Amino acid sequence: MPFLCACYTLNFIDKVLLNYAKIMGMESQLHLIGNNYSNASSAFFIAVLLFSFPNMWLLNRLPVAKCLGFNLLGWGLCSACHAALSNYGGLVTVRVLSGAFESGIPPALMLLSSQYFTYSEQAPRFAYWYMGMGNGQILGALISFGFQHMSPSAPLSSWKTMFLVLGLVTMMLGVIVLLFVPDSPMKARYLNNEEKVALLEHIKVNQTGIDSRHFHPRQLLEGLLDLGCWGIFFVIILQSSGSGVVTAYSATILTSFGYTPKQAALLNIPSGVVNIIVILSYSAFVRFRGQRWLVNAVAGAIGTMAAALLCFLPNSNRAGLLAGMYLINVLPGASNITFQWLTCNTGGHTKRTYATAGMSAAFAIGNIIGPLTFRAQDAPQFRPAKLTLVVMWGTSILASVLCFLYYSWMNKSRARGSGGTAEKVELSQAYAGLTDKENKDFSYHL
Structure with missing residues (x-):
């Protein structure tokens, strides 16, 4: 789990460093004009969208x-x-290539961490590595603040040195993962045979199996026709539209309040703290109470309120604007719960793999939409972009409730079909490779 957390932390640092590079002189040095920066930010997520399914085929x-x-x-x-x-042109090229490689990171983390734990145990484990989002915000802010103190006469610009160091650290982590992270519980060198058997017995209640390299076209077709999958994809698109704001424009928004670039970097640190707190709170609630839909609905309401503060408060009200800036992290922090909601409601390795690719694609679509709403002609307030957040996050509340109603209806339909009896989970059924629709013992999580 520490390796997975480190992967996601670096993943998020890479996203926020472009945000800081913008206020560290990147725009002038690369001669960016108009919407060039927004387009480069969106190009990264367009690549994530395009490469999500090829990466999932490889996974x-x-x-x-x-x-x-x-x-x-x-x-x-x-x-x-x-x-x-x-x-x-060079900026767009490296952002597209970065997006192509990074599109495989979150799905791989989800697949690896879902192989070892029951559904009730997955929420805190997903939260453990998903805290990398908050860690990335905090470390990214500190890294930017530190590199902003480089001498202007240095042979390499501060923002370029920042990316060079990040790249080298990321490559070192890649080597460590290749050497030490097992592909599945059955290949874990730190588990003996008895422990592997005990693990299989422990997680059989998931009814999803753990690993299969066989492609099943029927499972892919079922995923394409699954209303539950599409509903959660829509929730992710709406939620992640704000992630694009956090990663690409948080520093710009803070400087629009009148803060210097160095102050903006430090003022972004509390955003990471808020993110970590809400991720831990959400996972604890789901661990003991379930009700993932309720987490999404409440987070959507708070996020909508925060976006409204940013949209409608005057620049003179710095305290209110900072409160809105920090509270917008409440909704992106719920994405972890939404991701886990879909993985625990999807059976069959092929279906779950491509559903995970769909999640990555939905996340990319939301992050494409977010930066594109920030148009050069709307600077420095970007009011239309903030108003778009209010609408999209408000809609995410309704979408979460509709997903809850759909899964509730599916469970009630199955209960009527089985006469309301609860069957004991059989090991052969748990690892038969059946999808959630084929496995009549499967119960959907709300």
């Missing part, structure tokens, strides 16, 4: 940990290449 056919390690190496190399940039 379905190849060892998961090995795919993760090689993606880390490729993405680290791309991050280091930021140090050689001289124009807009």
Whole structure:
């Protein structure tokens, strides 16, 4: 789990460093004009969208940990290449290549961590590595603040040096993952045979199996027709539209309040703290009470309120604006629960793998939409972009409730079909490779 957390921390640092590079002189050095920066930010997530399904095909056919390690190496190399940039075309190129490699990171983390734990145990484990989002915000802010103190006469610009160091660290982590992270519980060198059997017995209640390299077209078709999958994809798109704001424009928004770039970096640290607190709170609630839909609905309400503060408060009300800036992290922090909601409601390795790819694609779509709403002509307040957040996050509340109603209806339909009896979970059924629709013992989580 520490390796997975480190992967996601670096993953998020890479996203927020572009945000800081913008206020550290990148725009002038690369001669960016108009919407060039927004387009470069969106290009990264367009690549994530385009490469989500090819990466998931590889994850379905190849060892998961090995795919993760090689993606880390490729993405680290791309991050280091930021140090050689001289124009807009080069920036778009490295952001597209970075997105191609990074698109395989979150799905690999989800697949690896879901192999070892029951559904009730998965929420805190997902939260453990998903705290990398908050860690990344805090470390990214401190890294930016530190590199902003570099001498202007240094042979390499501060923001370029920042990306070079990140790239080298990421490549080192890729080597460590390749050497030490097992592809599945059955290949874990730190477990003996008795412990592996005990683990299989422990997680059989999931009814999803743990690993399979066989592609099943019927499972893919079922996933494409599954209303539950599409509903959660829609929730993720709505939620992640704000992630694009956090990663690409948080520092810009803070400087629009009148703060200096160094102050903006430090003022972003509490955003990471808020993110970590809400992730831990959400996972604890789900661990003991379930009700993932309720977490999403409450987070959506708080996020909508925060976006409204940013949209409608005057610049003179700095305290209110900062409160809104910090509270917008409440909803992106719920994405971890939404991701886990879909994985625990999807049976069959092929279906679950491609559902995970769909989640990555939905996350990318939301992050494409977010930066594109920030148009150069709306600077420095970007009011239309903030108003878009209010609408999208408000809609996410309704979408979460509709997913809850759908899964409740599915459970009631199955209970009527089985006469309301609860069958004992059989090991052969648990690892038969059945999808959630095929396995009549499968119960959907709310």
